[in-house]
Amino acid sequence: MASLSYYKCMAKLLTCPIFQSLSSRDLDLLRQKAVLKIFKDGEVVFQEGDEGDGLYVINRGKVQIAGVVAKNVRHVYSRFGEGDFFGEMAVLESKPRSATAIAIGDTEVYFITKQDLLALMPVSPELALGLVREVSRRLREFNRLYLQEILQQERLSLVGRFARSIVHDLKNPLNIISLSAEVASSDKATPEFRKKANDRIGSMVERITALVNELLEFTNNTSKNVFVGAAIDYAAFVHHLVVEMRPEIELKSTHILLENEPPSIRLNLDPKRLKRVFYNLMHNATDAMEEGGTIRLRFRILGDVVETELEDSGPGIAPEVEDQLFDAFVTFGKENGTGLGLSICKKIVEDHGGRIAARTEPGRGAIFVFTLPMPGK
Numbered sequence: 001m002a003s004l005s006y007y008k009c010m011a012k013l014l015t016c017p018i019f020q021s022l023s024s025r026d027l028d029l030l031r032q033k034a035v036l037k038i039f040k041d042g043e044v045v046f047q048e049g050d051e052g053d054g055l056y057v058i059n060r061g062k063v064q065i066a067g068v069v070a071k072n073v074r075h076v077y078s079r080f081g082e083g084d085f086f087g088e089m090a091v092l093e094s095k096p097r098s099a100t101a102i103a104i105g106d107t108e109v110y111f112i113t114k115q116d117l118l119a120l121m122p123v124s125p126e127l128a129l130g131l132v133r134e135v136s137r138r139l140r141e142f143n144r145l146y147l148q149e150i151l152q153q154e155r156l157s158l159v160g161r162f163a164r165s166i167v168h169d170l171k172n173p174l175n176i177i178s179l180s181a182e183v184a185s186s187d188k189a190t191p192e193f194r195k196k197a198n199d200r201i202g203s204m205v206e207r208i209t210a211l212v213n214e215l216l217e218f219t220n221n222t223s224k225n226v227f228v229g230a231a232i233d234y235a236a237f238v239h240h241l242v243v244e245m246r247p248e249i250e251l252k253s254t255h256i257l258l259e260n261e262p263p264s265i266r267l268n269l270d271p272k273r274l275k276r277v278f279y280n281l282m283h284n285a286t287d288a289m290e291e292g293g294t295i296r297l298r299f300r301i302l303g304d305v306v307e308t309e310l311e312d313s314g315p316g317i318a319p320e321v322e323d324q325l326f327d328a329f330v331t332f333g334k335e336n337g338t339g340l341g342l343s344i345c346k347k348i349v350e351d352h353g354g355r356i357a358a359r360t361e362p363g364r365g366a367i368f369v370f371t372l373p374m375p376g377k
Contacts, residue, residue, distance in 0.1 A: 013110065015083035016057045018130040026124040033116040039103035045087075048100045052090025054113040058082050061107025067099040079104070088135055091117050172283065173204040176248055180204070203244060206272070229352070231375070232271055234306060235264040238297070241278055249282060253292025256282070262299040263306055267372050273348045277356075280341035281310050281368050288314035288366065305354065305371040316360035325358055345370075 013019050013030060022030065036059065039045055045056065048067055056063070058080055065086060066076045077099060080086050086101055091114050121128040177200075183189055184197035242256055249256055285295050293313035300307050317325065326346040349356040349370045356370035 013057060016085050017134050018055075018085055018088075019127070021126045021130055022124060023126070026120070026127060029120055029124070030112065030127075033112050033120070034110040035112075037109050037111050039107045039109070041103060041105050041107075043103045045101035045103060045107075045109065046097050048097055050097045052087070052093070052095060052097055052114065054087065054111055054115075055085060055091055055117060056087045056101070057085045057110040057112075059108040059110055061109075062104040063107060063109070064102045064104050065099050066102065085134070088131065088138075090114055091131060092135060170208060172248060173208050177201050177204045200247075229268040229270050231266040232269045233264055234267045234269070234372070235262040237269065237271060237274070238262040238299075238308075241275055242297075245278065245282060249286060249295065252286040252289075254286050254289060255294050257294055257296050259296050259298045260300075262297075262308075263301055265301075265306060266375060267306060268375065269352065269372070270348075274352065277345045277348050277370065278310075280345050284341060285310070285312035285314060285366065288312060293365075301374075302371070304374045306374065307369060307371050309367060309369045311367045312365040314365040316364065317358055317366045322358075322360075326356070 013027060013034065014022075019027060019030060034057070037045075037056075039061075045063060046053075060082060062082075063080050063084075063086055064076055065078045065080070066074050068074055087097075089095075090097070117127070117131075121131075180197040180200045184194045184201070189197070238258075239262070242258065246256055282295055285293075289312055295313075296311045298309040298311070300309075326342050346356050349372075353373045354371040356368065358366060358368045360366060
């Protein structure tokens with residue numbers, strides 16, 4: 001008469017997905033090869049790097065599979081319970097263990113050597129089929145979980161990069177507000193200085209508001225937004241903008257130079273949003289010119305558009321990002337930059353009905369060119 005342990009072993013092996021299709025004869029052959037092993041809580045069943053010696057089926061308890069992914073960092077890949085199997089890759093390939101198996105609580109496992117399993121496969125095709133089927137299923141599941149984890153990490157990375165972009169873009173106007181507030185509150189400040197400081201604070205608050213709105217617009221489906229502009233003299237707009245930006249730009253030892261006068265033509269503009277294009281392009285330029293330099297502005301009328309060209313005296317555009325310069329989150333050589341600013345520039349210019357591009361020429365810095373349509377065009 002068969003012993004109680006015989007029936008327990010047969011029942012446990014039969015619950016394992018690999019062996020569920022085996023005949024009673026094949027299952028009995030398998031049971032004869034199975035060796036019961038007992039592990040205490042926290043005891044290592046096998047170690048990463050060990051020789052792959054066989055397959056394990058859990059009779060009682062749990063097993064955790066983990067691997068080292070970085071220095072002193074161990075990642076848990078999976079946990080298995082009663083009736084589950086692990087260590088199966090050792091049967092299919094002659095490579096060391098790629099992870100460590102550790103008992104969780106007092107654990108019993110049936111161990112079947114690689115040699116015994118390989119010897120049984122010619123007489124039991126169902127065993128080979130079951131093993132391949134379950135390994136394939138686990139690989140698909142592992143890939144699914146791995147992709148989910150990668151996507152989650154990428155989402156977190158994008159959030160972090162987006163946050164850095166916001167902080168980077170807010171830093172300059174906040175510094176101006178801080179300095180202006182200090183001037184306005186000084187006992188020695190004249191009424192004229194206080195008025196200038198208060199005007200600058202108001203201007204920076206408007207700029208921050210426009211920035212936040214632009215970022216919110218970027219995160220939404222901006223293609224659904226309807227552009228609403230007004231007829232504004234482009235020359236007056238540019239001159240006012242340069243006067244507003246010059247003190248901030250000069251704090252970084254950079255000078256703004258108008259090489260020619262902007263055309264005094266009334267264009268259909270959203271001034272708050274178009275300011276953002278100049279802000280982004282000029283601050284990118286000052287970031288590129290660490291020792292200071294010059295930002296040159298040029299203007300011309302080409303057919304039915306007004307073209308604005310902005311050139312800095314920096315090192316030019318890195319070839320690594322030239323083809324993706326206006327894509328979101330593409331950046332190069334900027335500690336806090338994300339490339340989000342240029343993506344926003346592209347969106348704003350295109351909403352105005354224009355186009356934006358960039359180039360580098362030998363011996364010159366980065367050159368950005370954008371166009372705005374003439375009235376009625």
